[in-house]
Amino acid sequence: MNRRDFVQSVIAAGVGVAAAANRGHGQAPRADNQSVKPNLFTPLKLRGVTLRNRIAMSPMCQYASRDGFANEWHLAHHAARAVGGAGLLMAEATGVEPGGRITPNCLGIWKDEHVPALRRVTDFVREHGSVPGIQLAHAGVKSSRYGPLHSTPNAFVPLDEGGWMPVGPTAKRFDRDGPVPRALTVDEIHAVTGSFAAAAERSIAAGFGVIELHFAHGYLGHSFLSPLMNERTDDYGGAFDNRVRFMLETVRAVRRTLPEDVPLFVRLSCTDWVEGGWSLDDSVNASRLLAKEGVDLIDCSTGGATREAKIPVAPDYQVPFAERIRRDAGIPTGAVGLITTPAQADAIITEGRADLVLLGRQLLREPHWAHRAWVELKSDTTPPIAKEYAWALAETRRR
Numbered sequence: 001m002n003r004r005d006f007v008q009s010v011i012a013a014g015v016g017v018a019a020a021a022n023r024g025h026g027q028a029p030r031a032d033n034q035s036v037k038p039n040l041f042t043p044l045k046l047r048g049v050t051l052r053n054r055i056a057m058s059p060m061c062q063y064a065s066r067d068g069f070a071n072e073w074h075l076a077h078h079a080a081r082a083v084g085g086a087g088l089l090m091a092e093a094t095g096v097e098p099g100g101r102i103t104p105n106c107l108g109i110w111k112d113e114h115v116p117a118l119r120r121v122t123d124f125v126r127e128h129g130s131v132p133g134i135q136l137a138h139a140g141v142k143s144s145r146y147g148p149l150h151s152t153p154n155a156f157v158p159l160d161e162g163g164w165m166p167v168g169p170t171a172k173r174f175d176r177d178g179p180v181p182r183a184l185t186v187d188e189i190h191a192v193t194g195s196f197a198a199a200a201e202r203s204i205a206a207g208f209g210v211i212e213l214h215f216a217h218g219y220l221g222h223s224f225l226s227p228l229m230n231e232r233t234d235d236y237g238g239a240f241d242n243r244v245r246f247m248l249e250t251v252r253a254v255r256r257t258l259p260e261d262v263p264l265f266v267r268l269s270c271t272d273w274v275e276g277g278w279s280l281d282d283s284v285n286a287s288r289l290l291a292k293e294g295v296d297l298i299d300c301s302t303g304g305a306t307r308e309a310k311i312p313v314a315p316d317y318q319v320p321f322a323e324r325i326r327r328d329a330g331i332p333t334g335a336v337g338l339i340t341t342p343a344q345a346d347a348i349i350t351e352g353r354a355d356l357v358l359l360g361r362q363l364l365r366e367p368h369w370a371h372r373a374w375v376e377l378k379s380d381t382t383p384p385i386a387k388e389y390a391w392a393l394a395e396t397r398r399r
């Protein structure tokens with residue numbers, strides 16, 4: 001069975017994404033911002049998908065995979081946060097090609113065999129009321145590195161120890177160690193776009209309800225956007241229109257593959273934090289183009305193109321990027337970065353600064369954070385916690 005037939009057969013078997021057969025692409029409906037001011041527990045509707053609240057788990061590499069396969073760890077990681085009430089769980093940067101992984105232990109979705117183990121995760125997540133999302137990624141010049149649990153974290157994995165030759169827009173090193181990456185040819189750029197589209201199709205077969213493309217943090221997508229990383233002189237480098245070409249072609253190819261009712265997110269590094277790098281104005285302009293291509297939400301991160309950047313890390317430090325893009329590009333946004341308290345997250349939504357908050361490390365500390373927020377904010381919505389716990393905890397709340 002070829003890949004397309006395999007994917008179609010899984011979809012036909014009932015993936016849970018409604019109207020998968022009703023393919024096509026068109027103008028994305030905007031977020032359903034009700035006339036009543038939304039708060040952290042107002043559902044968010046994007047295309048055919050409704051998140052039960054505005055709380056998402058930010059994608060976080062687990063470095064727990066072998067040959068790209070999901071396993072018990074990925075199930076436990078996602079299951080705990082689904083039970084704990086987040087509206088959306090974004091799976092970690094998942095390699096669309098084996099050479100697109102950051103480390104040999106990153107998740108992958110470059111072959112059909114990856115689908116069933118991911119499907120186990122998404123089935124559990126859906127059963128407990130969260131929407132499973134997946135971040136599709138190619139690590140580019142930052143690939144073939146050891147993960148944080150290795151004895152030499154972040155060191156280049158030599159070719160004879162299972163590493164591979166990193167590729168990027170330009171043959172320019174990011175770190176001092178390791179080989180100089182190889183610049184992709186135009187045919188190879190098109191092939192990577194094809195890998196993203198094929199991975200998106202497999203993601204639907206695996207039951208994911210939201211697809212995010214990783215164009216942040218100095219990985220391949222961002223490295224085409226940033227003048228600090230992209231020194232090409234052909235149609236994919238130089239002027240803004242050329243630097244966004246790979247992203248727009250990839251978004252177009254992925255959107256064509258996705259069912260109409262599945263939302264597509266793009267994570268951007270909204271600034272390089274360096275004079276002469278990718279800027280917030282560039283992000284606003286790019287987001288307008290992405291909205292026209294059927295992207296439904298910009299996930300607003302920053303940084304990663306250079307180690308020279310001085311990043312003013314503090315609570316809410318990336319929220320202004322989400323706020324400005326939402327206002328000036330007219331597209332829903334997600335805010336991320338040191339959002340840790342319920343009041344802080346709720347204010348971001350009620351003040352209209354973003355449509356979704358993404359929590360990373362706080363959800364590692366506290367998988368049931370959404371439920372705690374629901375209690376603290378005295379929400380009168382259905383408790384965001386698995387029913388197996390809710391019956392007992394609702395009692396506690398009344399005391």
Ligand SMILES: Cc1cc2nc3c(=O)[nH]c(=O)nc-3n(C[C@H](O)[C@H](O)[C@H](O)COP(=O)(O)O)c2cc1C
Pocket residue numbers: 058059060061062092093135214216217267301336337338339358359360361362
């Ligand atoms: C362990 C870990 C792994 C991460 N992996 C990814 C990833 O796969 N993709 C991504 O876009 N960001 C990744 N990030 C960044 C987070 O998604 C998030 O943007 C960042 O941690 C800031 O949010 P926080 O302050 O809530 O943790 C990772 C962060 C952590 C802590």
